[in-house]
Amino acid sequence: MFTKKMINDIDLEGKRVLLRADYNVPLDNGKITDDYRIKQSLNTVKALLDKNVKLVICSHLGRPEGKPNPEFSLAPVAERLSQLLGQDVQFAKDCIGDETKKMVDRLQPRQILLLENLRFHPEEEQNDADFASKLALYGDVFVQDGFGVVHRAHASTEAITHHLPSVAGLLLEKEVDVITRVIDTPDRPLMAIVGGAKISDKIDVLNKFIDIADFIAIGGAMANTFLAAEGIDIAKSKFEPNDVPIAKDILAKAREKSQQERFIFYIPQDGVVANKLDKNASTRIVDWDAHMIAEVENYPKQPPESSRVIGEDEMILDIGPFSGAFIAGGIQLANTVVWNGTMGVTETPSLQGPVGPFARGTELVIDAIMGDYGHQTYSLVGGGDTVGYVEQRGLIGAFDHVSTGGGASLELMAGRKLPGVEALQDK
């Protein structure tokens, strides 16, 4: 399984440790809205403090594009980390420079210094050797625990490992182990539920799932691109016109597999539509497959065409109840569910209660995975927006593994090598 050296495989007692975490957390006006990544880093932080290390932590936050920008400061993270640990966390206003070096030199065993955003310097994303050597001045050993960022070859994930003995933290090991096991040896049937915005971000993982999964269900804005590829008029719905050919290829590959073996590739048959993305918008359900309603012979009226056609000013903002029920049914038959990406626009708040008007499809998926319909499946959840929603609903504990990685978990699932893991010392 995990073949890299760990913090327990090398002598760290009393040493200076440079720890790379992924504290890229969502902020709203300087307030952290989801601290899951910080909480998940605590095991490694505590294990290191138990070894009496002088701990220097570095991270990026957002995409400030190589320039200092207070909007992307890690200062709120220092505060939250300090609250969670119940101890002081010092904060350095720049990740390099004389002032920071002095703060590092003054650190005592068991003290923590968090450095300001690495991406305030363009050299971080350029995987710059000089910049890495400056960071390397802060530690005797480098510990990589930022699972969410190890798919990037950056100065703090790759170049740094050429300057310091480099080992893995506990979160990194757990993430790689769990995700690799689920993908390589899943308890079948294996169902993959993939949502979110863009197919282009997920081509590799979709192809991988066509190879290994028994059931794939698509939701989110990416479903709109598949619907467009199938010739359904999606009106004003958000989609990626350039991805339509990719969607067609994926559908063709899925069709081929479904003709050879038991396999389902499901795109939504109905959706919740509205003419604006607003909590006050009036919504309705459109059933573009229209197989249910239209076949009820005794219904006194013919259903109007609008019940199966999206109006020219309307857009799909969530999967509909037929689709939700079908996906929930699939979850009932699965022994492993891998879920990445919400089914609709979960960010739109509700007028009343915790569930927004376009979050009901996602809620159905959550209910089914949690076992509300009687069957309990193993569940692996990944991806920033999905985890943010689950965290906000207070339901993290209901899943077997909730990954701190978005892109990193997708790349690992797709079978790609992660540069930030490869660079670490072997056991």
Ligand code: 3PG
């Ligand atoms: C993430 O949230 O995806 C990671 O922190 C990596 O950030 P990035 O996608 O901006 O490189």
Ligand code: MG
């Ligand atoms: Mg990302």
